[in-house]
Amino acid sequence: MCFMSFFFLFFFSMINFFFLIYFMMENMVLFLEWEIISFNSVMIVMSILLDWMSLVFMMFVSLISSSVIYYSKSYMSSELNLNRFIILVLLFVFSMILLIVSPNMISIFLGWDGLGLVSYCLVIYYQNMKSYNAGMLTALSNRVGDVMILMLISWMMNYGSWNYIFFLNFMNNDFSMNIIGVLLIIASMTKSAQIPFSSWLPAAMAAPTPVSALVHSSTLVTAGVYLLIRFNLMLIDMFFLKFLLLLSGLTMFMAGVSANYEFDLKKIIALSTLSQLGLMMSILSMGFSDLAFFHLLTHAMFKALLFMCAGVVIHMMNDIQDIRYMGGVSFYIPLTSLCLNISNLSLCGIPFLAGFYSKDLILEMVSMSDLNLLIFFLYYFSTGLTMFYSIRLLFYLMINDYNLLVIYNLYDEDYLMLKSMFMLLFMSLFVGSFLSWLIFNYPYMIYLPFNMKMMVIYFMMMGLLMGYLISKMKIYSVNKFLMVYNMSNFLCLMWFMPNLSTYSLNFYFLKISQNLSKNLDMGWSELYSGLGMYTIIKNYSIIYNFYQMNNFKIYLISFFFWMLIFYLLLLLLLF
Template sequence: MLKNKLICFNMCMYLISLSIVMFIMMIYFISSSLVVFLEWEIISLNSLSIKMSILLDWMSLLFMMFVLLISSVVIYYSKSYMSSEMNLSRFIILVMLSVFSMILLIISPNIISILLGWDGLGLVSYCLVIYYQNFKSYNAGMLTALSNRIGDVLILMVISWMLNYGSWNYIFYLEFMSNDYSMMMIGTMIIMAAMTKSAQIPFSSWLPAAMAAPTPVSALVHSSTLVTAGVYLLIRFNLLLENIYFLKMFLLLSGLTMFMAGISANYEFDLKKIIALSTLSQLGLMMSILSMGMPDLAFFHLLTHAMFKALLFMCAGVIIHMMNDTQDIRLMGGLSNYLPFTSLCMNISNLALCGIPFLAGFYSKDLILEMVTMSSLNMYIYFLYYISTGLTMYYTIRLIMYLMVNKNNLISVFNLYDEDYIMLKSMFVLLFMSVVSGSFLSWMIFLNPYMIYMSFNMKMMVIYVSLMGGMLGYFVSNMNIYSFNKFLHTYKLSSFLCLMWFMPNLSTYGVNYIVLYMSQNLLKIIDMGWSEMYSGQGMYNILKNYSIFHSFYQNNNFKIYLFSFVIWMMIFLFILMI
């Protein structure tokens, strides 16, 4: 046990020191407008050369700094959270593989090495989702792996398509490809691959299912590694997305993802699934702002979101531990009296998620919504953005009311205490970053500040919508569900909204009944039916029947010879008469 704790501490120190190095390098790179492109020739054979390329600029260094910081905090948190785990070193190795795959994806200007990081993330996430080894975890892991395989196949198709250019270093061809209408296929496939990894409609069902993984994994995967890989890929390919016709459809799908996740989170009672659906909503926000041609804003929100979302999952992990592994928020309540520091962290991260002024989420969300207001989009997209913002406040206030404010609904006595200093220290780092990261990133990323001039009511629209969403969340959470059960009164609508518009059913039962049933029928009719009848079994039956017939002839039966002689004579006479 002591050896496992030492491994966690050493890994944490190693990753934090790397993160500090990345931060210092990023400051130097961004101040001197420096970009470093490294190419290492691994093997050269005649005209074939296999090279490993690395791109270091302010964006990749900043993102690596955030990934390393969050992963170090998560590993230190796991030292306490997974303390009863016998194979903790195996868990740490899997987490480190996930971080390494993400770093490989971040620094790669080459589509081949991007595939290695992309596929590594999918494989390691499958191993982490099935970590607890029960049927629920196996089903969730299979859904996660198969959904991500679609993106892997699309990246492979991009690799084969880029043979037209003579190199897989996509960074050299982006401007040319953006003006090459015959190569719009690459952009469409990249968008669809990013949609699978970042769980946009219709691939959304795997993200809440991946909550079967341990909570530290959820904190890492849902903030800075797996689900953000698709967003980061599109930020790198943003020049390619300018002239693609599919972009309008992409904007609609990402906006609907944001809206659908916000509604589903208001019907959910599983603590981790509510936070997972909020991740899905924020991913929809990042994707939609990317489809409007603002990659810097999407990257800004990606970084600020990583901080408070990792903190939110870590607070959820503490609460689940203290509640004896209970995740139903209806059985919680009054936690602020027993877990003061955890409640403080959870409330601040929740308010940062809502975009409350001067916390991390405010700087990115407010800027995004003002840019959407200024853009020449239709009213449908405008309302989709603002309603989704209101829904974020709605489910956040509902969650705070159920956990912190409402009366205690514990089904038995639990030992609630807030003294696990390893968890508290790791959460404090992210608490500090959730408060200050939005401010210092806004000065660092945007060298020229955005000054957006609008009327007072349009400027305050974000605050109005947030207040309305918060009031609705407050009233709904105070509703006595025993006297007036809103779910039973609107059972069909509630089922549709709670089950993410039946997307998990379509992803599982749909595949089962459509694809597997069809393939079973094809196997029965073609492979085991017509092809057998006209190939192997058919030839066997024909030859067998001929053999039986000939062996019957060879028994020297006089009646058969006489009968055949008469037949042949009749045929002969008939021919003569003709």
Template sequence: MNKVSICFISFFFLFFFSFVNFMFMMYFIMNNKVLFLEWEIMTLNSSMVVMSILLDWMSLLFMMFVSLISSVVIYYSKGYMVSEMNLNRFIILVLLFVFSMILLIISPNIISIFLGWDGLGLVSYCLVIFYQNMKSFNAGMLTVLSNRLGDVCILMVVAWMMNYGSWNYIFYLELMKNDLSMMMVSSMVIMAAMTKSAQIPFSSWLPAAMAAPTPVSALVHSSTLVTAGVYLLIRFNLLLINMLFIKFLLLLAGLTMFMAGISANYEFDLKKIIALSTLSQLGLMMSVLSMGFPNLAFFHLLTHAMFKALLFMCAGIIIHMMNDMQDIRFMGGISFYLPLTSLCLNISNLALCGIPFLAGFYSKDLILELVSLSNLNLFIFLLYYLSTGLTMFYTIRLLMYLMIGDYNLMCIFNLYEEDYGMLSSMFMLLFMSVISGSFLMWMIFSYPFMVYLPFNLKMLVIYVSLIGALMGFLVSGMNIYSVNKFIMTYNISNFLCLMWFLPSLSTYGVSYYFLYLGQNLLKIIDMGWSEYYSGQGMYNIIKNYSIFYNIYQLNNFKVYLFSFVLWMILMMLIMI
């Protein structure tokens, strides 16, 4: 089977699967149906091995989005990875990734959730190290080890749920929510979700995973790997509402949102800016979940998936055209050379900012109005609104560098939109980025939300967005009023650009002292006292003794003594 045919077959299969899911989802949501299937695989001594499947409007809708985005990404990969020798292997890995996510989505059983969860971690490692170089290997190791912490938490959930006689967690959510075992289960689920969705202090793997090919980044950061933790918390939300740990998660998610927004403003790598924006939106979803709005978090998860996948695809075409250059300081004026890509990039960026009537507006505006309505403290309130302003800040800065500024790379590069397959896949997501917000709003919420607030509080989103846009314009360096020289002082930018030193803390910071201790132990004990008193020392002592005894055993002393006696006899004879 040649390269093109496996791409087309995968694309049509996933697209058809998405369409079927959409039809079933409409039927389920209109008739308020839930389907719980159990397939008995085998029975051994009255112990059943059962595969359970839960189909409701939420799992069907999420499967529809995952399969739609993955079909479009595979079609896009046909053009993006055209020079790749092992394209079939890449497509098969992406399909494995998607099937692991689907297994996780439809599972009401913690064992099959663990299979999907672990499949995501394993296949993401294979995809991050796809370009086999040292940077990819380091990023893959950081990704897989961070996710292993979450896997261990899920394993501990499996162990704690052995008290109940079944691993079908949906039966116990309402009934057992005040039980100690269920409290331990919910704590472990929160920990697992924090690692998979890269909340502080596990944030450093998300930008590092940008070492993967761009189609993988589009898939990972929109609807699969990073959203698995959010989806798990949505499913377990009944357990989490009254927990103290969930209030702590609200703080951590708010800080993640704020940290990612600030770091994106100091970053010059195009893919890392978009990755940090994903991290910021994940913090938003997790904090909304912590406030007890699972449907709203799910709504933002789906709208975000569309424009974030599109944003990565646009970045992929730009990087492709720039001969694999990712630094935004070398780009500029691309709207003249890549007009259709620039159109997609601008609309997806505006959807990310929450510009009215695009996909992001419906979820972000509703979230921020409910935050204003909730009885949260001032710190969380400020984190939400500052992060919203920072989103506008880094978006306008990115657009200024890419669209408005001068082209800063060598003029030998020929920029043109060559592959219409890639563009057609992007236009499909462009259409969804525009309409999915209103379409989901009408479908998920059966009654319209009316949030009544004072005028200034209602307009606060617009105020912070406009201030963020102005700041983004000022720091972009495209004007005489650039304030870059004031805010880019060395110490501050080092702290902010490096994600509050989280990558250093989670890699070199963790391993340095252990490695240093190991080196000293090796020098002092293994190659020092230990050698002196055991191996080498004993060897030297025995060797010296053996040499000494060897002299005796060779009868040299007898020969010397005999020759001395002979000389004495000879001397006496001469004297006589």
């Protein structure tokens, strides 16, 4: 089933590629719609919108998922229920594809909720207490966004249609459209894990590594960004976008700082995803939706590759994820190390790799814009921090000595994993320039003074230097040197956001629901509804059954009993 799914998805991505080329050459949009039910002039319809944006995103999602499934054949080889895992991954991919091609809020909600439900099933896949907690945090955080989409659907009944594409252009100053915009932005913030909903994204690392590669590259976390890109015409003049710009900038900064304090390999990569999502959301809230989409696509490729390489390293280290135990892996798995370094450098934005084309363009557009110093600082400092944690990761994995055991048995790479990774490696190298030719009708030529133009390089070099210096020292000496243990604790724990979202908020809500369940569902409701009625009817039926099965004896006994009472009453009356 694994190979069949791989071939199907790979073939599907190739078909999408040819359709994409044809649609772009013909400047064509295909809109398919069929009606399911109609009431009071409101139609529930199933719609499909095929344009260059949905086709290119579908191509990327199916290509990445095909390589992830091929990779899972080897990575999950000891799994007894491998087919169940593959079916869950396929459900996840199809939910995302439904969301991509839908111009209708009902079908978008089906895809959106499908992603939330299947992600919960995948996060709790290993079935231990940590996975259950992470799954519950993921599900509850995403429920906030689901509720916003439901409110959005009910509010859009005012317009008599849920096909949002028909009224994006001409109603962007309407008050009710502002309500739609606010609901949409909050929903996207939950799915794309912006502050204050950030804590679920590193927690979702409890899922198997192939799932992490899929979730953090092109599916779940990008759903919110994609929805805002689709609605961008409506959101242009909204004041609430300024809040989104600030929150996404802070998310980018917070994730970059936290990644430098983290020692779990998968969580470092997850925090880098969070940082890149902050970058996409912030440039989107400035109005450059095409740049956000460009970075979304390039980021998907190298982030999936980065997770796959991390999976190989974790496998080789006997399922240990702490980078302090690792070191010198380039001697034992040179090809995987090559893939890991290229994807890491692409994430940093090293010139002429995939990440450079989108990140450099975004930062130059920020330099051109009339924003305040805080946003400018958040953008550039976060870019430096990306280089910082990437070099730190490089030191711990490649350059430092191996720290785990005296006697060890490190094995060479698995060819199934390597083939799937090399497909993404090729894309990570070339997809930036390919997409920049494909997406933009005209080249973005941005003229800036020399120092402004080189600002990205300056910050990258500063991040590289700081990463080198800090990696040469031990983390304990850094804390002693800074003399700010409490500040380190604050920065390490994502500004205490996991504590706030799990212990503080969810605790009270779950306590209320526990009391309601105890007093209502298992109390009055239980007594007087289904089970109570069942018990009463059961008792009556036992009595009736007893009467029916013993009717002759009962009639005789009751006859003599009543005759006796009659004679006793008669005697009492006479005497």
